[in-house]
Amino acid sequence: MKPLRMCMVCxxxxxxxxxxxxxxxxxxxxxxxxxxTMPGRGAYLCKTGDCIAQAQKRKALERAFSDSVNPAVYEHLMQTAKGADDES
Ligand SMILES: [Zn+2]
Known part of the structure; x- marks a missing residue:
């Protein structure tokens, strides 16, 4: 069994x-x-634009980390999701 992680949005x-x-x-x-492999607390999100948009809307990362999150992080997430879509 591979380890599974839970998307914090869906x-x-x-x-x-x-x-x-x-x-x-x-x-x-x-x-x-x-x-x-970075140290620190981790949160997981699906590589889909939907979950990332929802995370931004609901401030899911801010709530997970109890801190403000640079908007650039969400922008990079969106770019990563777009890249993943292009591959499939
Ligand atoms: Zn998800």
């Missing part, structure tokens, strides 16, 4: 490769963890 459990990890450290703030 709460579906998926394999790590189908999700984007966002890492949070107090000093650095939230950032996209492309390597999936």
């Amino acid at each position: 709460r579906q459990r998926k394999e790590k490769q189908d999700l984007i990890r966002i890492a949070y450290q107090k000093e650095r703030g939230a950032e996209i963890d492309h390597s999936k």
Whole structure:
């Protein structure tokens, strides 16, 4: 069994490769963890524009990390989702 992680928006459990990890450290703030090995707290989102748009709308990352999140993080998430869509 591969480990499953839960998308913080739709709460579906998926394999790590189908999700984007966002890492949070107090000093650095939230950032996209492309390597999936960054230290700090992690949150997962589907690689779909829908879940990312919902996360932004509901401030899901802000709530998960109890801190403000740079809007650029959401922009990069959107770009990552678009890239994933192009591949399929
Ligand atoms: Zn999702």
